Amino acid sequence: MSKPTPSSIPGRAPVLGTAPPPARPGAFSGQVAIVTGSESGIGRETARQLCQQGAAVVLNGRNPERLRQTCEAFEAAGYAVVSCLADVTDYPSCQRLVATAVQAFGRLDILVANACISQRAYFVDMQPEVFRQVLDSNVYGAVYPLMAALPQLTQARGSVTFISSISALNGMPSGSAYCAGKAALSNLAHTLRLELASTGIHLGVVHIGFTQNDPDKRVLDAGGQPVPIAYRPPRWQKSQTEVAGIILGHIRRRRQRTVISALGWLILLVHTYFPRLGDWFVRTSFRRFRHWYE
Template identity: 40%
Template sequence: MARRTVQGKVAVITGSSMGIGKATAKLLASQGAKVVINGRTENRLEQTRQELEQTGYEVRAVVADISTLEGASRLIAEAINHFGQIDILINNAGMSSRGYFEEIEPEVLERMLQINVMGCLHPTKAALPYLESTSGSIVFVSSVAGIRGLPETGIYCATKMALTAVAESLKVELSDKSIHVGIVYVGITENDPGKRVIDKDGSYLLLKDRKQRNTQTPEEVARAIVRMVKKRQFKKILTVLGKLNALANVLFPRLVDWVLIRSKERIRRLNT
């Protein structure tokens, strides 16, 4: 399939004040797209907006909690009011968690579902009429943790697995409307300083520096996301380890169980 250009397209990227979302916004803008960036922290989002504008890119920043219907609706409405159309929606916003299931407070379970699942569903629902008119793209940013449930991050895995079901359903439901649906499974990625995860009691933990763990850079992930949009691909698993994980789950599920059971304490130590 021939590649499409992003030149002149309007892209909405959730969770784009840092990390993968910021890198994706930068890459799209560098290729001529108009970008709408989003986050919940105003000062960080403003810094990203200024950084993009100083480079000469067309950008709109919208502070909104898109895990709520009101926040997601406002994000999409501001994109339409400012640029007049939406061609690309990147559902990137999300949060990881820590803790064995039996230890996790109920409010943490609800918060994770709200952020990682509703934070994708609400923007997608609001953007669909506009994406239909432009034959646009919806991309869900998932994780290799959404391929197989893992100890210590079970609720995070569950929310990322849910995105697969949504993407698969939408691909079929929207097949007659020329809307591209894609889902990318991201491996361990370098994190910005200050990146946090939700602990089992609802408090926040600073994520450890991952540079020594054979990570991808946000820029590498951004390139994969933009390539997916241009080629209108459906599923993409990043990193060799991620691909091996997916293959092993199909061919050797009992072996995967055994390895994870033997490794669960080591995994827990890595996550704390």
């Protein structure tokens, strides 16, 4: 775990612990964030932009080497970061993740539940254990960090963002456990908004569309083996930088739901008002562009 740079933040006393976060100017100045799964991909970019806008960030992942490299690169850029190797589907590890934020920076304001594993497998072929693994990573990988962080987030009237997908707005062949897990997060956020209204905590969901991936990104096949992600037409992909910028806007405005891209809004519209047309389109595109799914 690397050391933060302590300095004082006018108007933002530490909620717990000793060291206040460093004073870097920006929209998130003085705030402390955990971004799960931030050793790579969209999570890493989100963590980078939070740092650039003044936050102190706890980086997280399961791969020690990748996490170390990301943390060192961020430290070299002068960002206030620490890292915590933790599997977010394990509750004690999530308690350790939150304790890392409090010990290093004295408070916690923002949780971005980004980590998950995806799949490239048809339901009929899937081993039950693989379905459970993908579903768990999407559901418990968001629930457990939030449960562990709730006392600190309540004290800070903080913000929680579940990173979801536009495929949670409808269905996607070859993505059963992934889509089911992402869809569950929307209902969870809604229910918790009602249940936790008096705490002032922001609870929102960001539905992300096709985004450029790290070259080494892997998803699970039907037997649980890591495989490269299916082909995506490059012109339909947003960059990780663009997507992270939108996630930060969502947190800053404390939005309930952000749907990224025109395609995302089209899917939402069609599946709300013309669900049969939406299903027809998915089935037709599935027949014509099967390689997008497999």
